[in-house]
Amino acid sequence: MADKFINDSMLEVYVFETLQNIEQLENAVLESEKTGRYSAAAINEVFRIMHTIKGSSAMMMLDNLAELAHKMEDLFYYIRETQPKQVDYAALSDLVLSGIDFIQAELKKIQNKEPANGDVSDLLAAITAFLEHLKAANGDFKQEQNTLPAQPAAGGGQAAQPAGKLAAYEAVLYYEEGCEMENIRAYGVIHNLQEMVEDLYYRPADILENDETAAYIREHGFTVGVLTARPAEEMRRFFEDVLFLEKLEFRELDAATFTARKSGAATGRAQVKAATAEFGENEEKSGAQKAAAVATAGQGMISVNVAKLDKLMDLVGEMVIAEAMVVQNPDLAGLELENFRQAARQLHKITSEIQDLVMSVRMVPLANTFLKMQRIVRDMSKKLQKEVKLQLIDEDTEVDKNIIEHISDPLMHLIRNAVDHGLETAEERLAAGKDKTGTVVLEARNVGNHVLIMVRDDGRGLDKEKILRRAEKNNILTKPAEEMTEKEIFQLIFLPGFSTSEQITEYSGRGVGMDVVAKNLEKVGGSVSVDSVSGQGTTLTLKLPLTMAIIEGMNLTVGRARYTIPISAIKESVRLENHKLIKDTDGNEMLLVRGECYPIIRLHEFFKIPTEVTNLEDGIFILVDYEDKPFCLFVDDLLGQQEVVVKALPRYIQNKRIRGIGGCTLLGDGSISLILDVSGFVA
Amino acid sequence: MARVLIVDDAAFMRMAIKNMLLNHGYEVAGEAENGLAAVKKYMECKPDIVTLDITMPEMNGLEALKAIMKIDPKAKVVMVSAMGQENMVKEAILSGAKSFIIKPFKEDHVIKTLQKIL
Numbered sequence: 001m002a003d004k005f006i007n008d009s010m011l012e013v014y015v016f017e018t019l020q021n022i023e024q025l026e027n028a029v030l031e032s033e034k035t036g037r038y039s040a041a042a043i044n045e046v047f048r049i050m051h052t053i054k055g056s057s058a059m060m061m062l063d064n065l066a067e068l069a070h071k072m073e074d075l076f077y078y079i080r081e082t083q084p085k086q087v088d089y090a091a092l093s094d095l096v097l098s099g100i101d102f103i104q105a106e107l108k109k110i111q112n113k114e115p116a117n118g119d120v121s122d123l124l125a126a127i128t129a130f131l132e133h134l135k136a137a138n139g140d141f142k143q144e145q146n147t148l149p150a151q152p153a154a155g156g157g158q159a160a161q162p163a164g165k166l167a168a169y170e171a172v173l174y175y176e177e178g179c180e181m182e183n184i185r186a187y188g189v190i191h192n193l194q195e196m197v198e199d200l201y202y203r204p205a206d207i208l209e210n211d212e213t214a215a216y217i218r219e220h221g222f223t224v225g226v227l228t229a230r231p232a233e234e235m236r237r238f239f240e241d242v243l244f245l246e247k248l249e250f251r252e253l254d255a256a257t258f259t260a261r262k263s264g265a266a267t268g269r270a271q272v273k274a275a276t277a278e279f280g281e282n283e284e285k286s287g288a289q290k291a292a293a294v295a296t297a298g299q300g301m302i303s304v305n306v307a308k309l310d311k312l313m314d315l316v317g318e319m320v321i322a323e324a325m326v327v328q329n330p331d332l333a334g335l336e337l338e339n340f341r342q343a344a345r346q347l348h349k350i351t352s353e354i355q356d357l358v359m360s361v362r363m364v365p366l367a368n369t370f371l372k373m374q375r376i377v378r379d380m381s382k383k384l385q386k387e388v389k390l391q392l393i394d395e396d397t398e399v400d401k402n403i404i405e406h407i408s409d410p411l412m413h414l415i416r417n418a419v420d421h422g423l424e425t426a427e428e429r430l431a432a433g434k435d436k437t438g439t440v441v442l443e444a445r446n447v448g449n450h451v452l453i454m455v456r457d458d459g460r461g462l463d464k465e466k467i468l469r470r471a472e473k474n475n476i477l478t479k480p481a482e483e484m485t486e487k488e489i490f491q492l493i494f495l496p497g498f499s500t501s502e503q504i505t506e507y508s509g510r511g512v513g514m515d516v517v518a519k520n521l522e523k524v525g526g527s528v529s530v531d532s533v534s535g536q537g538t539t540l541t542l543k544l545p546l547t548m549a550i551i552e553g554m555n556l557t558v559g560r561a562r563y564t565i566p567i568s569a570i571k572e573s574v575r576l577e578n579h580k581l582i583k584d585t586d587g588n589e590m591l592l593v594r595g596e597c598y599p600i601i602r603l604h605e606f607f608k609i610p611t612e613v614t615n616l617e618d619g620i621f622i623l624v625d626y627e628d629k630p631f632c633l634f635v636d637d638l639l640g641q642q643e644v645v646v647k648a649l650p651r652y653i654q655n656k657r658i659r660g661i662g663g664c665t666l667l668g669d670g671s672i673s674l675i676l677d678v679s680g681f682v683a
Numbered sequence: 684m685a686r687v688l689i690v691d692d693a694a695f696m697r698m699a700i701k702n703m704l705l706n707h708g709y710e711v712a713g714e715a716e717n718g719l720a721a722v723k724k725y726m727e728c729k730p731d732i733v734t735l736d737i738t739m740p741e742m743n744g745l746e747a748l749k750a751i752m753k754i755d756p757k758a759k760v761v762m763v764s765a766m767g768q769e770n771m772v773k774e775a776i777l778s779g780a781k782s783f784i785i786k787p788f789k790e791d792h793v794i795k796t797l798q799k800i801l
Contacts, residue, residue: 007702013698052696054765181772243795243796
């Protein structure tokens with residue numbers, strides 16, 4: 001669009017708002033589908049949203065989207081106005097959902113700066129066909145039920161009043177091209193004339209009832225005759241002032257011509273009055289609504305660009321570091337600074353409050369992500385002809401926005417797997433004595449600094465034998481099958497190059513395996529585990545950190561290097577003193593703490609760092625319990641506990657995929673510390 | 684310069700009108716995203732002119748128009764409509780709307796309509 005009011009931020013708002021609208025639309029449709037029918041409110045909502053999308057898309061010159069929304073709007077207009085008895089609601093939902101998909105695809109293109117030029121003709125044809133079918137089944141109706149009164153007979157009563165110095169004029173108005181709705185503009189003129197004239201007529205006479213008159217006026221102009229006491233100049237000026245007037249013909253008439261033409265035009269002022277009176281009634285009603293309007297408070301919400309929040313988060317992170325740099329400044333070492341310490345404590349209190357607040361602002365409920373799964377389950381259950389119920393539990397649990405973005409895809413994958421492979425067909429279920437409708441439960445739960453998301457199905461469960469056979473075939477077994485616990489066998493499905501399904505279906509098994517799910521979660525510091533009971537179902541549990549920006553960490557040293565290990569990973573730290581060192585048959589060192597064996601990983605050996613502390617008695621052990629695989633890290637010394645801001649590793653280091661390192665951070669004295677990723681030590 | 688209250692449930696539309704107005708030195712007195720809020724905002728900020736969308740949740744543009752005209756019979760309200768809403772626009776004109784603009788609207792169209800009414 002050439003207009004200068006359209007800019008990038010307009011486009012951004014358009015995409016954002018339209019995405020929001022179709023999300024709302026999708027929920028309305030899915031909600032309606034559950035009850036089997038569309039409530040009046042739902043129909044109205046679909047209508048309104050389509051109307052909004054139509055308007056915005058037309059402004060953006062996205063004709064295909066505008067056209068699609070327009071057609072949908074028409075369809076729901078018909079349904080709203082006629083309330084047809086026989087509607088194939090399932091087909092209606094399919095239609096709207098495919099419309100939503102189309103709009104979504106187009107918006108994606110726009111976001112990727114590609115032209116949004118998808119072909120909408122098939123969809124339009126489908127909607128038209130549906131509407132025709134609906135009309136045929138339920139009887140047609142007049143497209144616009146006119147609420148205005150029928151046209152009364154010509155010749156207003158007032159015309160007989162004393163004429164005095166009345167003069168008659170006739171004006172023909174021609175409107176500018178493209179101003180649209182000429183008949184209503186003409187009507188506005190008549191409406192405004194009321195106060196100025198004693199009597200009037202106009203041609204075409206049926207501008208109110210018949211919208212086709214707009215075309216007539218475009219071509220032949222709109223003719224108004226008036227009988228008035230006002231001077232000719234004033235009347236001319238009135239007509240000249242009409243909005244979007246292209247040309248005006250204005251002439252004086254004699255009384256006889258006026259009367260003749262008036263009866264020819266067959267209309268009068270009475271009609272205008274009657275129409276006005278009719279709407280007067282409605283006006284009374286809205287008085288009460290006005291009172292309600294005043295009582296309702298305005299909304300106290302604003303939307304904020306996520307980029308700004310990210311920036312804010314970054315700055316708060318820097319501030320936390322800066323605070324540490326001041327408070328733990330080496331120059332202060334050994335000084336007695338009571339006042340300073342007091343002020344520093346106050347500063348710390350405020351920074352941590354700000355930090356909490358910024359975190360909470362970034363938290364979004366999982367509900368939206370969960371609701372998206374409704375659509376997937378719905379589509380799949382239709383295609384696969386399995387009856388599936390999706391149950392959401394605690395979907396209002398909140399997670400950092402960054403994390404939410406990363407779990408949508410893995411979650412979708414798990415849900416697909418559950419419906420496709422996990423759940424049996426209705427016959428199998430009945431044969432096994434289960435309800436023929438399968439259930440998939442999507443549950444969120446807050447556990448300390450983590451959020452657990454569980455995808456649970458009541459299907460056939462994982463087949464251990466099949467998993468083992470597949471793992472053997474693909475050569476990914478790490479130890480003899482006989483020695484593996486059930487849990488270890490299940491865990492095999494997360495290894496790269498593993499796919500249990502024999503047949504490949506449309507929904508799952510496209511070569512993207514569970515290993516991708518696991519990888520995606522690792523990226524945000526999460527993990528996935530599986531639990532299954534044969535014949536009763538499978539549960540996949542995603543464990544996610546609440547946030548990945550700031551963590552509570554323990555700083556430690558090895559030689560001259562500094563490391564930080566997330567507090568959440570530490571079980572405890574011990575010195576050798578009372579504990580026993582043992583060696584397994586392969587000669588691996590183990591630490592025995594209260595009867596439990598912890599394999600020892602010497603960090604200086606692991607990272608090949610020269611240090612003077614190689615004697616196990618001099619250093620310290622950090623006991624870590626990572627997913628039921630306990631081990632301990634041997635380090636030189638602990639520096640202390642601190643909140644650290646997690647920074648990504650520079651790209652050149654990231655590419656080397658160094659095991660055991662998850663990121664880096666700045667310490668109070670300005671030195672760099674590497675953040676340990678405990679999962680890297682057991683892999 | 685004239686102060687305008689922009690009422691539309693779509694932020695996109697509000698932004699479109701706002702940009703057009705700002706290009707021509709108008710002042711935006713306020714924005715509202717439904718009829719209820721519009722009536723409330725009207726009383727708060729007493730704008731010179733209102734652009735009022737018709738299809739909105741809570742309270743639609745027609746109802747809001749009538750409420751505004753009740754509060755201030757001299758209110759200058761321009762309806763923002765779409766093709767196909769002829770009947771609504773007729774009713775709006777009968778209820779006191781000064782004029783209307785039709786989506787998708789052009790900048791000069793909007794400005795001209797407002798100038799005429801002020």
